[in-house]
Amino acid sequence: MAIYFDNSATTKPCDEAVAAVKKAVSESYGNPSSLHFLGIRAHDDLEKARRDISEALGCRFDCLYFAPSGTYANNAAIFGVWNRLKKEGNTIVTTALEHPSVLEPLKKLKESFGVNIVYLYPDKNGNIDKDELYSVINQDTILVSMMAVNNETGLILPVSEIRGAVKRAKAPAVIHSDCVQAFGKIRSSPDFLKADLMSISSHKIHGPKGAGALYVNDKKKLKPQIFGGGQENGMFPGTESTPAILGFSAAAKALPDIEQELSYIASLKKRLISQLKDCDKIVINSPENSIAYIINLSVLTMKSQPLVGYLSDKGICVSAGSACKKGKRSSTLVAMGLKPSVIDSAIRISFSRFNKECEVDALANELLNLAKRI
Missing domain, CATH: 3.40.640.10 (Type I PLP-dependent aspartate aminotransferase-like (Major domain))
Structure with missing residues (x-):
């Protein structure tokens, strides 16, 4: 699954x-x-x-x-x-x-x-x-x-x-x-x-x-x-x-109540960040004023495309950025003034009401394993 x-x-x-x-x-x-x-x-x-x-x-x-x-x-x-x-x-x-x-x-x-x-x-x-x-x-x-x-x-x-x-x-x-x-x-x-x-x-x-x-x-x-x-x-x-x-x-x-759903999605995002925040090889790129549904982060030990491929092999789907970019460097992250090393290793994780806490834990575990690579 x-x-x-x-x-x-x-x-x-x-x-x-x-x-x-x-x-x-x-x-x-x-x-x-x-x-x-x-x-x-x-x-x-x-x-x-x-x-x-x-x-x-x-x-x-x-x-x-x-x-x-x-x-x-x-x-x-x-x-x-x-x-x-x-x-x-x-x-x-x-x-x-x-x-x-x-x-x-x-x-x-x-x-x-x-x-x-x-x-x-x-x-x-x-x-x-x-x-x-x-x-x-x-x-x-x-x-x-x-x-x-x-x-x-x-x-x-x-x-x-x-x-x-x-x-x-x-x-x-x-x-x-x-x-x-x-x-x-x-x-x-x-x-x-x-x-x-x-x-x-x-x-x-x-x-x-x-x-x-x-x-x-x-x-x-x-x-x-x-x-x-x-x-x-x-x-x-x-x-x-x-x-x-x-x-x-x-x-x-079929859309659920916005505030109620936002609270649940925010709990998933918080759960992920809490497991990753102490790792110095993982950088959170999303600003504080960002929607709960999206988190952009970089795993500095691996570039975006191989990282997406690695997670895909584990049955986890994330993005290297906007699907409409077709592999090009993110103009958004460039505009934010981020370092090339951070931009080139960035991935986007985006939640929905169908995601579960156990799925967040599985993703965090794989990201932490990758971050340990030299």
């Missing part, structure tokens, strides 16, 4: 999601745009899923648009806002800690269209300075994109502070937050984060892959970037993946 600690890359679909997907494939297989009874059934199921996920997120159902993934949602937000507001300013503010699905679109805007991209870098403790956030936003700023939780270290970023900075600068900026690692884990409603746009994903909350969503509080703030049949009110045209979306909905409905 696998011991799975790579939940920030993807999660095991919960039983409720699996059942919903199976039912959708066999009973709700009509095209939601078709006018016969199977199409109407699929459409009704789709709209119920929209309401259920909106309720879990804490937003109006008519502000939620289904996308194929969090990456699609992030791209739609960034390119959509730029296309809508590019005549009002030429500056976008973000952080050096963002997911590639944010950093790469911004790189494209800079290289192809000369957009001024301002990056906020973490301090020595891995945190984003709020005063610096206020200082870089000005009347030329049209978009601020900041993730709610960093996918590699678990850092919780000050998204809710952006609104004040935008208002003080009298900027036309739209606020976007990649909430893929936050949704279902910590409080992250649009009202709480004071965000205009939010991206979420099914497979990070024990739903199936192939479904994500973009929250948009006012569609006038961005232009759709994909064109076709007009599904999702033109935001993400193309036949909706009803099975994946209904699985997403089932996973959202």
